[in-house]
Amino acid sequence: MxxxxxxxxxxxxxxxxxxxxxxxxxxxxxxxxxxxxxxxxxxxxxxxxxxxxxxxxxxxxxxxxxxxxxxxxxxxxxxxxxxxxxxxxxxxxxxxxxxxxxxxxxxxxxxxxxxxxxxxxxxxxxxxxxxxxxxxxxxxxxxxxxxxxxxDPSAVRSKAQVLGNLDSHAEQVIDARSAGRFTADEKEARPGLRSGHIPGSLNLPFNALTNPETGEILDIPAIRKAFETAGLDFSKPVIASCGSGVTAAALTFGLHLAGKDDVAIYDGAWTEWGQPGDTPVETGSAK
Known part of the structure; x- marks a missing residue:
């Protein structure tokens, strides 16, 4: 077998x-x-x-x-x-x-x-x-x-696509970085990056999906609750982001376990978006 x-x-x-x-x-x-x-x-x-x-x-x-x-x-x-x-x-x-x-x-x-x-x-x-x-x-x-x-190109988003989404609001953006990095209360570890987040994005630190004592992932109702508490609407598609495209995938995996697969990752993530340039940045808590 x-x-x-x-x-x-x-x-x-x-x-x-x-x-x-x-x-x-x-x-x-x-x-x-x-x-x-x-x-x-x-x-x-x-x-x-x-x-x-x-x-x-x-x-x-x-x-x-x-x-x-x-x-x-x-x-x-x-x-x-x-x-x-x-x-x-x-x-x-x-x-x-x-x-x-x-x-x-x-x-x-x-x-x-x-x-x-x-x-x-x-x-x-x-x-x-x-x-x-x-x-x-x-x-x-x-x-x-x-x-x-x-x-599968639908699994990935580029900076241009995320910029376009600022106007279309077709997809929700959720950021897996710590709350302090998201709000700009903490500075980014990578030199030269601005602090803050993509305008309009939500924040759910990736480690909120696991038991801090054992490292095991939460059960599905608790996963859904964590995302919903962060403001995510399960009926709408999602772009996951983070510092450099790694921990965004923890959110993607959690959403998958909860039955949601219309999720893409912004692969450039904050390492690309936070560079000096024309990408808009917000600070403070998610709205």
Missing amino acids: SLSLPGSLVSSEWLAAHLDDANLVILDGSFKLPGVTPIAAEDFAARHIPGARFFDIDRIADHDTTLPHMLPSAAAFEGYAADLGISNDSIVVVYDTPGLMSAGRVWWTLRTFGHDKVAVLDGGLRKWLAEGRPVTDALPAVTKGSFRASF
């Missing part, structure tokens, strides 16, 4: 029971902000779930732009995915260290390039370790995969 996912979120119990399945690819998609050490790749080298491969968000990206970890081309992604041992029939489980910081970005990237047999590990490495489950520093032997990408 071939392996299949029970849903877009899998438990540590499920993953532990299927660690040795030949068709399973486990990806550690952990990510840290610039300047934070040890870097995520070093953490992975020291300790990871057995069989996991490291999905380097900065390497698996478009290197022809100065913006960080933008989506690569479909052709480039095919090569990256194959090198990780991913084929079109692979079952992929993604995790990160805190629970849901960057795993959503890897989940979203795979889906954006046409691979929907992908799930996030609930609670990430944090919960896995808390349960005393095995980790290793051994790198797995990876057999090259065969992956054909099918890019």
Whole structure:
């Protein structure tokens, strides 16, 4: 009987029971902000779930732009995915260290390039370790995969599209950054960026979707309540944004679990919008 996912979120119990399945690819998609050490790749080298491969968000990206970890081309992604041992029939489980910081970005990237047999590990490495489950520093032997990408342009928004949305109001914009960064009470970590948010956008910090004690994602009613409390209307389409396109995907994943998939990510995010220029910026709380 071939392996299949029970849903877009899998438990540590499920993953532990299927660690040795030949068709399973486990990806550690952990990510840290610039300047934070040890870097995520070093953490992975020291300790990871057995069989996991490291999905380097900065390497698996478009290197022809100065913006960080933008989506690569479909052709480039095919090569990256194959090198990780991913084929079109692979079952992929993604995790990160805190629970849901960057795993959503890897989940979203795979889906954006046409691979929907992908799930996030609930609670990430944090919960896995808390349960005393095995980790290793051994790198797995990876057999090259065969992956054909099918890019979904509806999953991504550009700066021009977000600017156009300021007039059309066709889509709601929700920002996954901290409240302090959104209101401009805190300065941006990346030098040269203005502080504040895209005019008219809502704010829901990405970590509001997880249990602060365990890293596990909230149940669906609590997810819906968090978005609705932030002002989101579930009947209207959404653009998710953040600092650099990573934690926006945590919101995208949460909305997916709550049954909402008309959600795109502004990939340039605040790193692009907040640069000096003609993009308008608001400060203070969301209206």
